[in-house]
Amino acid sequence: xxxxxxxxxxxxxxxxxxxxxxxxxxxxxxxxxxxxxxxxxxxxxxxxxxxxxxxxxxxxxxxxxxxxxxxxxxxxxxxxxxxxxxxxxxxxxxxxxxxxxxxxxxxxxxxxxxxxxxxxxxxxxxxxxxxxxxxxxxxxxxxxxxxxxxxxxxxxxxxxxxxxxxxxxxxxxxxxxxxxxxxxxxxxxxxxxxxxxxxxxxxxxxxxxxxxxxxxxxxxxxxxxxxxxxxxxxxxxxxxxxxxxxxxxxxxxxxxxxxxxxxxxxxxxxxxxxxxxxxxxxxxxxxxxxxxxxxxxxxxxxxxxxxxxxxxxxxxxxxxxxxxxxxxxxxxxxxxxxxxxxxxxxxxxxxxxxxxxxxxxxxxxxxxxxxxxxx
Amino acid sequence: xxxxxxxxxxxxxxxxxxxxxxxxxxxxxxxxxxxxxxxxxxxxxxxxxxxxxxxxxxxxxxxxxxxxxxxxxxxxxxxxxxxxxxxxxxxxxxxxxxxxxxxxxxxxxxxxxxxxxxxxxxxxxxxxxxxxxxxxxxxxxxxxxxxxxxxxxxxxxxxxxxxxxxxxxxxxxxxxxxxxxxxxxxxxxxxxxxxxxxxxxxxxxxxxxxxxxxxxxxxxxxxxxxxxxxxxxxxxxxxxxxxxxxxxxxxxxxxxxxxxxxxxxxxxxxxxxxxxxxxxxxxxxxxxxxxxxxxxxxxxxxx
Amino acid sequence: xxxxxxxxxxxxxxxxxxxxxxxxxxxxxxxxxxxxxxxxxxxxxxxxxxxxxxxxxxxxxxxxxxxxxxxxxxxxxxxxxxxxxxxxxxxxxxxxxxxxxxxxxxxxxxxxxxxxxxxxxxxxxxxxxxxxxxxxxxxxxxxxxxxxxxxxxxxxxxxxxxxxxxxxxxxxxxxxxxxxxxxxxxxxxxxxxxxxxxxxxxxxxxxxxxxxxxxxxxxxxxxxxxxxxxxxxxxxxxxxxxxxxxxxxxxxxxxxxxxxxxxxxxxxxxxxxxxxxxxxxxxxx
Numbered sequence: 001x002x003x004x005x006x007x008x009x010x011x012x013x014x015x016x017x018x019x020x021x022x023x024x025x026x027x028x029x030x031x032x033x034x035x036x037x038x039x040x041x042x043x044x045x046x047x048x049x050x051x052x053x054x055x056x057x058x059x060x061x062x063x064x065x066x067x068x069x070x071x072x073x074x075x076x077x078x079x080x081x082x083x084x085x086x087x088x089x090x091x092x093x094x095x096x097x098x099x100x101x102x103x104x105x106x107x108x109x110x111x112x113x114x115x116x117x118x119x120x121x122x123x124x125x126x127x128x129x130x131x132x133x134x135x136x137x138x139x140x141x142x143x144x145x146x147x148x149x150x151x152x153x154x155x156x157x158x159x160x161x162x163x164x165x166x167x168x169x170x171x172x173x174x175x176x177x178x179x180x181x182x183x184x185x186x187x188x189x190x191x192x193x194x195x196x197x198x199x200x201x202x203x204x205x206x207x208x209x210x211x212x213x214x215x216x217x218x219x220x221x222x223x224x225x226x227x228x229x230x231x232x233x234x235x236x237x238x239x240x241x242x243x244x245x246x247x248x249x250x251x252x253x254x255x256x257x258x259x260x261x262x263x264x265x266x267x268x269x270x271x272x273x274x275x276x277x278x279x280x281x282x283x284x285x286x287x288x289x290x291x292x293x294x295x296x297x298x299x300x301x302x303x304x305x306x307x308x309x310x311x312x313x314x315x316x317x318x319x320x321x322x323x324x325x326x327x328x329x330x331x332x333x334x335x336x337x338x339x340x341x342x343x344x345x346x347x348x349x350x351x352x353x354x355x356x357x358x359x360x361x362x363x364x365x366x367x368x369x370x371x372x373x374x375x
Numbered sequence: 376x377x378x379x380x381x382x383x384x385x386x387x388x389x390x391x392x393x394x395x396x397x398x399x400x401x402x403x404x405x406x407x408x409x410x411x412x413x414x415x416x417x418x419x420x421x422x423x424x425x426x427x428x429x430x431x432x433x434x435x436x437x438x439x440x441x442x443x444x445x446x447x448x449x450x451x452x453x454x455x456x457x458x459x460x461x462x463x464x465x466x467x468x469x470x471x472x473x474x475x476x477x478x479x480x481x482x483x484x485x486x487x488x489x490x491x492x493x494x495x496x497x498x499x500x501x502x503x504x505x506x507x508x509x510x511x512x513x514x515x516x517x518x519x520x521x522x523x524x525x526x527x528x529x530x531x532x533x534x535x536x537x538x539x540x541x542x543x544x545x546x547x548x549x550x551x552x553x554x555x556x557x558x559x560x561x562x563x564x565x566x567x568x569x570x571x572x573x574x575x576x577x578x579x580x581x582x583x584x585x586x587x588x589x590x591x592x593x594x595x596x597x598x599x600x601x602x603x604x605x606x607x608x609x610x611x612x613x614x615x616x617x618x619x620x621x622x623x624x625x626x627x628x629x630x631x632x633x634x635x636x637x638x639x640x641x642x643x644x645x646x647x648x649x650x651x652x653x654x655x656x657x658x659x660x661x662x663x664x665x666x667x668x669x670x671x672x673x674x675x676x677x678x
Numbered sequence: 679x680x681x682x683x684x685x686x687x688x689x690x691x692x693x694x695x696x697x698x699x700x701x702x703x704x705x706x707x708x709x710x711x712x713x714x715x716x717x718x719x720x721x722x723x724x725x726x727x728x729x730x731x732x733x734x735x736x737x738x739x740x741x742x743x744x745x746x747x748x749x750x751x752x753x754x755x756x757x758x759x760x761x762x763x764x765x766x767x768x769x770x771x772x773x774x775x776x777x778x779x780x781x782x783x784x785x786x787x788x789x790x791x792x793x794x795x796x797x798x799x800x801x802x803x804x805x806x807x808x809x810x811x812x813x814x815x816x817x818x819x820x821x822x823x824x825x826x827x828x829x830x831x832x833x834x835x836x837x838x839x840x841x842x843x844x845x846x847x848x849x850x851x852x853x854x855x856x857x858x859x860x861x862x863x864x865x866x867x868x869x870x871x872x873x874x875x876x877x878x879x880x881x882x883x884x885x886x887x888x889x890x891x892x893x894x895x896x897x898x899x900x901x902x903x904x905x906x907x908x909x910x911x912x913x914x915x916x917x918x919x920x921x922x923x924x925x926x927x928x929x930x931x932x933x934x935x936x937x938x939x940x941x942x943x944x945x946x947x948x949x950x951x952x953x954x955x956x957x958x959x960x961x962x963x
Binding site: 405406408409411412413415416417419420421422423424426427430439481482484485487488500503504505506507509510511512513514515516517518519520521522524526527528531553556559560588616617619620624636639640643644649652653656657659660663 | 703706707710711714715717718719720721722724725728736737738739777778779781782784785786788789797800801803804807808809810811812813814815816817818819821822834835837838841845895899901902905906908916919920923924927931932935938939942943946
Binding site: 060061062081082083084087088089091093095097098099108109112113156157160 | 598
């Protein structure tokens, strides 16, 4: 993403400036700034009640902001009704017209735009083929499966060639397996036809796997935004660190420089200590949070050969959750329990190399330690 | 095969064959509980209706008298051969159709609001809709007399505005206005149920795809609430056909007040021609039943 | 990376600001609602306002305010007799229809009979039969019995018309009652009748109460069938008022109406407290 914007300043299709939405005296959206570049898939991610859906509804025009401005393609649409906005929207419940056949559902937006009959038929056919439903035009929506209905909704939204495609929790009504497949399909389709897309979800996995850019929202505000990997690897707030993925979070402060060059010692309130990389803004005495992702920790047998690592401690295995591709261990240490995720070896006979109660050695690199500001 | 069906039916009914009396006894007790109401309804509702059916096939033999039991269809022939009764029948059906149509149209926005909005005005609206139903029939009609009469509220207001006054008391228009007010709540309830079942996001989908409010109404609301529209319309039509106090009070003794139900009343109480009154009420009932059957058919065809 | 993130917050520059639309379909809907609600409310409000008129004849707006028409109402012997008759009739109807209808409702929810559908239809038929049809049939029937114009005829008529309401309300109450509670009582040693009396009846008591209240209201407001059973002993208050307004147009009926509305409101308020008004309204349609 960084390269992309450096190489050629991308065209911004959608921009929200200082957007607020109050329902009575309750703030659903306190202050949202957002810019979506052409052909990108941007995800609004957050727990329910964080304002992401209200933001989407304001982009669509179903709600008007209390303050702020919404611009689509250089035009102020803040108070433009939805039918004049050139947006395509897919709802969680698909919202297919139950009394219209699939092809009439897809043709609906074209009819409203006065597209002549022949072109309409042609575009509907193309759109249905695009979502792999070429044969289903004559069916009624309730004769299709959930995944198929979802694809019809998608076809209906994209056939009008909207400036922006809005997806409101589009996959949450599907079962887990289908959801994963639809993620790939939507992403593939979005790339293929080059459609600027805003996705709303509370599912962090969905957000990480589908997005070019993620906007994490909490309590009506943007907490952090960036590429999926930057959001995951460099959370800027404790909310982001704990909401995206699993993590071991410690509250504490920098105590002093470590005896190894370029490192500092962080001590958590519980007594846990770790060496972290030196940085300009890290002076001793500052209250900070430390995030250690479970997969950055390494477990080895305690009596085995210990490689030199500044961060290591002894613990006992308190719990083992075998999850197929990986195993999550709960490790009891003198200070507090830690979660450790280990990738399982495909060739290995025994799925898990450790047993409960076993004493082990935990280690991690200073780079695994993410410092998060307290806010 | 028959054996199989029989035995499975036996199982589903519960008790093992060892205790055949155990099932029978409570059912018999329940039968006793039904006696008072069934007895009352048969003796004082079904039997009178049967007697009345008999009367409709007997001759008028002086006030409140019937001729000897010669069953004849004179009364029905009289109804269908006299132009006067055709006119009354026609007026009744037209008034009922107009009332039902207006009621459904004006009930729609209210039902839609009740089904969709979370506004705090909602409770007040429910009260306003229910109020005509719990207000005494005579009271409601009296209220309309106060409003519609020649020196009534409406004409006072029109005069105040310098507009020509209207004659509404003892006119068909007046009857329609009053009946519509009385019956609109039924349309609200019948529409409310179906509108509530329409996914609100369908309306947003229409707008998102470029449709206006008109398209929302035409492409989503009307097709998807069609069953409720039809049911509400028919419910009101049937009640308007049978309405009697409102035409009598607002329509008066003239033509405007002459509808099927008031005709039955005049024949029953003033001219005391019970056989003809009975025939008229059965014609009215037949129309109502036919329409209900028709509605069932239309709904099935829709599905 | 970091810069790319931040460019997003840059201010929106040269775009002409849109202004909020003045009118949309929501306003249109609100206007429609106000108009229709006014239409529904108009005759009722007018009656209440008029009842406080000080004028000799009907006119609007009244030239002055007084309680004279209430005084007149309470001093009118015939009207007071009508009110007492209505109250007595409604009370007896509520008890008789309440008991008979509740018993039937219990039987109907418990027994499995192939006549179940027929029995149910019989119990709701008076509700859907046009009032003039029921009225005329009762006029013919009670005349033949020599009971025309008697209190007995009136009472029977009102009981017939009220049984459907009671059955519908109590059946609804019993259907929402979890039968396994009764079975639990039996498993704990109660006999079937004891379980019925100690568990089932108390559980549906509120339904039965509101059914009786509804029967009261139904009888108290009844005019159509009552008009078909004329006689000196059958002049209920609504019927007396019906005859009065056919010949007079002074504010006295407004005072009667306001009293009737107040009684109806009171009864409905009580019923609403029992939490069944919604169910009644739903079933009635």
